[in-house]
Amino acid sequence: MTHSQPATPVDLTASLRGTLKAVFSPATTQLLQEAVNAEPNFKNIANIIKLDPALSAAVLALANSPFYGQSGKITNVQRAALILGNNELLRIALSLCLQRNLSAVLSAHGFDAFANWRVIVWSAIGAELIAETLAPEEKETAYVCALLKDLSLLMYAATFPEQLRPHVRQPDFVRTSQALTSWQDMFPQRHAELTADLLHSWHLPRPMLETITAHHDIDRLFDYSPLTQAVILATRWAEVEFRDDPVPDSLAQLSFMLGKIGALPQNGIEDLRTRCTARFHELCMAMNIHEQPLEERLYSHSLQSIQDFHYQTKEVESISGGQQAVAQCIARHLRWNWNCQTSEIILYSLHSGQWEHFVFDQEMLTASSLAANIADLPLHLGATLPLRHHGEILGELRILALPHNGHKAEATLYTRLLSQCLHRRAQTVQILEIKAELLDMLPAGVALLTDAGRIVRANPRFEACLGKKAVEGQLIQDILRRTPHAPVVEGWVSFLDNPQQNNHCVISCDLGLTSHHYAPCLSLSSYKISTAERSNILMLIQDLTEIRILETEALRQRDFLHRLLGSMQDLVMAIDHTGLITYAAGKYADFLRGKNLFSITSPVLTYPQSWTIDALEGNPQAIEVQLLLDDEPLLLELLFSRLPSGPDHGLVVGRDISSIRRLEHKIKQQALLDALTQVFNRHHLLPILEREIARARRTDESLGMIFFDLDKFKNFNDTKGHHQGDIALRELGQILRRVLRKGMDFPCRFGGDEFVIVSSATSHPGLMAMCKRIQQELYALYSGEITLSFGASLLEEADTATSLLERCDQANYQAKSAGGNTIALLQSQG
Incomplete structure (x- = not known):
């Protein structure tokens, strides 16, 4: 059984019991x-x-x-x-x-069952073997406790696989020591206690439950009973034997603890490992558990062999001299261990960000090259041993071949240990080398001094600024006295003698009046640094000649940017975290500066949250707002960019889209309305009619239509002129917009002097009243010179949009045939 969401701490035990x-x-x-x-x-x-x-x-x-x-x-x-x-x-x-x-x-559920059972079975066998010495009468109990100790982890994987799978860093997730897993925080309690809670329902004796609860408590090993000690040590033993990154010191520590509690055999831990390996192999076969590949089994190597390779690879971890020195050391190990006289070593360099390829013949480096990708290096036809740490590729070892198959397991162990050392070296020695190189390359002088002013370490630039060499070991005040910057010594000595003064900054410029040689202007900054062990002074020296050049360039760029922003059509604003505009450029800069952006603008669209900095910053798209100016509102599109540093929170660019929106509105109106009468055009009649028919049938309301045209309009045009005819049509449109109900009656110009009205929620009397009102309004303007003939009908059950329109057209024809200036209502027979 599985759950899509993990249970709360209250019912987790109940959920796991159900799975159990x-x-x-x-x-x-x-x-x-x-x-x-x-x-x-x-x-x-x-x-x-x-x-x-x-x-x-x-x-x-x-x-x-x-x-x-x-x-x-x-x-x-x-x-x-x-x-x-x-x-x-x-x-x-x-x-x-x-x-x-x-x-x-x-x-x-996608978990590696074999990997987990290997760890469980080894710890169970190990607990029994250790208990044979510590608690012979409880060795069977030790086996069962170790077998069951991780039950809650297995049940959690079976119950909540989707939640557990993304957090598992290794396939054998039952190895749960703090250094090996990242998902223990998902549990509301320690998994050992959770397992004991689950097993309580199976009526396990209290000593067994207490042992299972403590199976990870290696720190208090000597406080527990012999049974619990056996299970604790077996748990640690299994974690050590099945680590992806072997830790030989952990095996030695395990041997030490076994000796301290009197469980170490006369022949040492190797006797225990040999017996456990034999029993483990047979039990895996019977339980159909696949063992690791032979070359990956740490337990197939003796402790002595593991330690030998461990001490060899430790040499690499602390070696100095760059990647070539590391490669030479590895090539020497390959010759010692497997008589590999020729070899290729590929290592990743943090200095260059590239892969370095070294070729050795005997003890001599015969070739080297660089590549941006390891795949770009030449292919190798011999044996390749990858150097990998937690999935990260660190390099490769390439040799012609190993003498025999047994050496493959040794070589794999060596590369696993070597990969760990290379990883640690990259995090320590290489980082320190890069830092030292950067210190030497700095364009500013840097030196570490004692609290008395004696130079402990200085970079080359520091010596160059003072015009001296080999300054380490000398007092800075003595060096300064022998330079044109001697006047600063008095203030420096006062800084040394004053415990309340933590920093001292001074600018020293030689005006060249008494000196025969030019001395640059220097900025000398000193800072007292105290730790628990000692007190030191950090001194920085910088040539101000370079600073002046940089300052001039910065000012020039500032002026250019200011002119550039001022000429932009867009508004550019800097705001603080409250929305206060601290900088503005553009047409309305004076109006904007000092005001709060969120007080003088409002979003065009409604936002679920309040209009604040969070709404602006949280939206990656442009936000359309209305800026409230003194004379008229302005429509802007605001884009926000977070500033990484400085007092301002972000940069806001506002693009004026007022003219664009006006144009869009005009285009929309032209596409929707008849240009002369300003009522809907014929193109929109059918969509409106079909929409209103659907709504009428959905709401069970009535729907009516009126089809009408002007009587004697041709004669009016001929006698008055087409201009007056257009005026009459325009005034008819105004009548329709004024008389009809907004949102319920929809007037459309059908063509020429023909019009259609779609009227919702109406009746025959309602249609008659609407027609008469329009007649009266037009008569008031033209006194019968032009009149209207109306044809009206209500929607019927069998009607379509076309049939309703045709029936109204027929009714209009009847009205015209009756002499015009009349209203005809028409419905189908029956």
Whole structure:
């Protein structure tokens, strides 16, 4: 079962318990109950195993493995129990059940089930082996505790896979020490405590629950019982053996702690690792758990071998002299370890930002090159060993071949350890080298002094400014006395003697009146720096000749930008975090400066939030606003850019779009309205009619239409002229706009002197009244010289827009036929 959203801290345990019941079979629960019994019942164990043929076959396969050294084949569970013992048989069956129930669920959600079970199984076997010495009577309990300790993590992965997957940094997410994971903050409590809460429902004894709760508490190892100590050490052991970046010192530390609590065998930790490896290999085969590739198994190497390679690669971490020195050291290791007389070393350089390619023959560097991408380097036909740290490519080692397959695992271990050292070197030595190089390249003089003024370290520019060499170890006041800048020494000595003065800045310029040689103007700035160990002074010297040139250039650029902004048609404003305009350029600069942008503008569109700096800054698109000027409003498009530094919060550019909007409005009106009468044109009649028909049928309201034209209009045009005819049409349009209901009646010019009115929510009397009102208004203007003939109808059930228009046209024809200046209402028969 899975959830799209993680449970709250209150019901997380309940959610995981639900998954626990859904995932685990009854056989698993029954085996666990037997495991926690003081005297497991063989008959119950055998019956549970027999009910599951797959489990029975897996148990027998493990019982017949070389690990148990049986001369004859074990063919049934009874025989297996007799040979192995009830406790061993129970542990095997429980391990197989747990792994089989969970692996399918984890794999289905995209997790690496094998990687997690490798860590779990190793810690369970390790806990049992350590407990053989610390608590022999509880070794089976130690195995079960280590097997179950990460149950909450597995249940969380099965319940909330979508939430967990993006945060997992390594496939075996059960390795949860603080340095190895980034998702523990997702849990409302420590996962060990959560596991104990889950297992409480399975009635595990309190000592087992306490052991599971403490399985990561390595800092208080010696405060716990022998059972808990065994599980804690086994947990750390598994984390060390299966790390992507091996830490040899952790194995040595583990060996030390085992010795301190009396659990280290006579032959040392290697004896434990060998026994654990053999048992782990057989159990993985029986549980169908895929082991890591041979070359990636840390446990396949002896502690001595791991430490040898560790000490070799540590040499690389602290080496100085650049990437060539590092490559020479690596080439020497390749010759020592695997007799590789020729090799190619590829390393990434932080100094150049490129890949450096070194070719060695014997001890000699025969060629080197640079490439922006590692793929641009020549292909290599031999063996390639990548240098990779947490997925980051650091370089490659290229050799002709390894003498035999066994060396591949050694070479892989070497490159894994080497990659760690190269990564640490890049973060320490290389950074320090770059900083030292930058210090030497600085155009300003920099020196570190003691609190008495003695120079500890100075860059070349510092010496050049003073005209001296090898100044380290000398007092700065003595050096200054021998230069044209001697007058500043008195103030400098006063700065040294005054504990309340933390900085001292002075400008010294030699006017050349008494000196035979020109001395540049210098700015000398000194700062007292105190730490817990010592007090020092940082001194900076800068040639003001260069500063004056830069200042002049900056002023020139400032004036140019000011003229440029002043000539722009757009408004340019700088505002603080409240919206106060601190700078303005453009036509309205004087009006804008000192006002609050959000007080003198208002958005054209309605915003869900208030009109403040957050609304402006949070919108990546231009915002259209109305600027309230003294004479008339101005429409602007505002674009905001955040200023990275300085007292101003951001830059606002306002583009005047008033003329654009006026033009848009005019174009829209021309496209929508008849130019002469200012009512809708014929192009918009059909969309309006279809829209109103749909609305009438949706709301079950009536809809009417009036089709009318002018009587005697041709004669009027002929006698009065077309200009007067246009005036009459324009005045008719004004009548329609004045008389009709806004938003309910829609007048359209159909063509020539013909007009159509679409009238919503009306009736026959309503249509008659509307027609008469229009007749009266026109008569008042022209006293019957021109009149109107109306044809009207209401929408019928079978009508379409076309049929309604045709019926109104027919009604208009009837009105005209009756002599004009009349109103005809027409509906279909029936």
